[in-house]
Amino acid sequence: MAVGDSGDFAGGLLEVIESEAVIKFSEANVTMPLVTVKGEPKADQITFIAYNAGSDAITSADVAATAEGTVTPSTALDTEKKTCTLDMYSVMAPMYDEARLSNADDIAANTGALIGNSLSAKADALLNALFDGFSNTAGANDAALSVDNLFSALSLLKQNSAIGQPSAVLDPRQIWGTYGVHNDLVTAAQFAGAGVQDEGARTGFVSQIAGINMHSSPEFTVASNAVKGGVFVPGALGMGYAGEMLRVEIYREGNYLRDNIIGSGFWGVTEIIDGWGVEMHTKVS
Numbered sequence: 001m002a003v004g005d006s007g008d009f010a011g012g013l014l015e016v017i018e019s020e021a022v023i024k025f026s027e028a029n030v031t032m033p034l035v036t037v038k039g040e041p042k043a044d045q046i047t048f049i050a051y052n053a054g055s056d057a058i059t060s061a062d063v064a065a066t067a068e069g070t071v072t073p074s075t076a077l078d079t080e081k082k083t084c085t086l087d088m089y090s091v092m093a094p095m096y097d098e099a100r101l102s103n104a105d106d107i108a109a110n111t112g113a114l115i116g117n118s119l120s121a122k123a124d125a126l127l128n129a130l131f132d133g134f135s136n137t138a139g140a141n142d143a144a145l146s147v148d149n150l151f152s153a154l155s156l157l158k159q160n161s162a163i164g165q166p167s168a169v170l171d172p173r174q175i176w177g178t179y180g181v182h183n184d185l186v187t188a189a190q191f192a193g194a195g196v197q198d199e200g201a202r203t204g205f206v207s208q209i210a211g212i213n214m215h216s217s218p219e220f221t222v223a224s225n226a227v228k229g230g231v232f233v234p235g236a237l238g239m240g241y242a243g244e245m246l247r248v249e250i251y252r253e254g255n256y257l258r259d260n261i262i263g264s265g266f267w268g269v270t271e272i273i274d275g276w277g278v279e280m281h282t283k284v285s
Contacts, residue, residue: 017112017261018248024116025246030217031127032120034167035237036272043086046240048272050080084240086266087157091118091264093122097257112248115263119246123239125219126269128169130237131230131279136160139281141226144179145170150210153231153278160275162233166212170229171220173284180282181209225285232277242266 038046062075093111100107136156139149150168157166176182185206207214212231220227243266251260271277 001247012261013064013108014250016106016108017115017250020109020112021116021119021248021263022246024113025120026116028117028120029124030215030219031124031169032239034169034215034232034234035127035239036234037239037241039241039243041243043083043240043242045083046238046268047083048238048240048270050235050273051078052080053255067143077189082238082270082272084238084270086242086268088121088264088266089122090262091115091122092235092260092262094256094258094260096151097259111261115248115261116246119263119265123217123265123267124169124217126267127239128217128219128230129221129236130271131169131277132227132271133274134230134232134236134277134279135243135274136277136279137279138231140283141224142283144183145174145181145280145282146184147181147209149280150181150212150231153280154210154212156278157233157276159229162236162273164233164235166231166233167215168209168212168229168231168280169215169217170244170280171282171284172216172218174227174229174280174282175205175214175216177284179284182206185209195255201228222284225283227282227284229280229282230277235273235278236271238270238272240268240270 036048038048040046057078058075064073064074066072092172093115095107095111136153138152138156139145153168154166170181172180173264174180205214220229245265245267247264249262251262253260
């Protein structure tokens with residue numbers, strides 16, 4: 001192999017770029033780690049099972065005192081299927097030889113990080129868009145988000161027997177904005193002395209409110225001066241993928257003296273159990 005052979009060069013370059021892309025993809029994910037994720041080696045659809053979520057759900061009413069020698073009553077188990085269709089998502093960034101060789105920064109690693117960040121943001125955007133499909137809601141499009149709204153969301157999840165740790169994924173303005181919940185936390189007298197106000201003032205963030213783990217994501221769309229976040233448990237939403245969650249490759253264009261860095265993923269998202277999520281409405285401007 002000749003010195004400077006492009007195949008040898010590309011192999012080492014790909015390792016650097018792919019490593020940074022995978023790290024940033026994992027670090028930047030907000031919503032995806034909080035939902036049910038399922039992958040297959042090859043598929044164009046992924047199916048999730050919504051156990052005990054329909055009209056045939058097994059409840060306490062189905063459990064009865066059973067006398068010796070009698071047959072235990074049979075109850076149908078609801079196993080509704082929820083399927084998501086996978087689509088290919090991709091992004092490409094050109095990395096020119098001159099920029100790579102003349103810049104003291106690690107252009108390859110930085111490009112990989114940007115690829116990972118962008119795909120991570122897209123995955124979150126797809127999942128966050130599903131909040132709009134939840135039947136249950138809390139808050140209002142013309143009002144600030146309050147701690148009471150979060151307790152209302154938690155109550156709705158409990159009423160629907162949601163299983164798992166509740167999480168909130170909110171637009172930054174729903175937390176820190178003019179109508180964000182932090183205004184309620186900082187000013188309301190009932191939170192004084194509870195450590196919550198100190199945590200908010202010291203760190204700028206309260207990690208848990210009403211037993212709900214708090215998370216911020218910028219991947220929301222504002223409509224009519226309002227934004228819609230979500231409070232949910234892992235079984236509420238699903239993300240499916242085929243092959244690798246994240247694929248990174250290099251396409252060399254020698255005539256342009258550049259390497260095209262391509263990141264891609266074959267993904268789909270779906271709501272699994274509607275009652276295990278709550279849409280959070282907030283005025284933002």
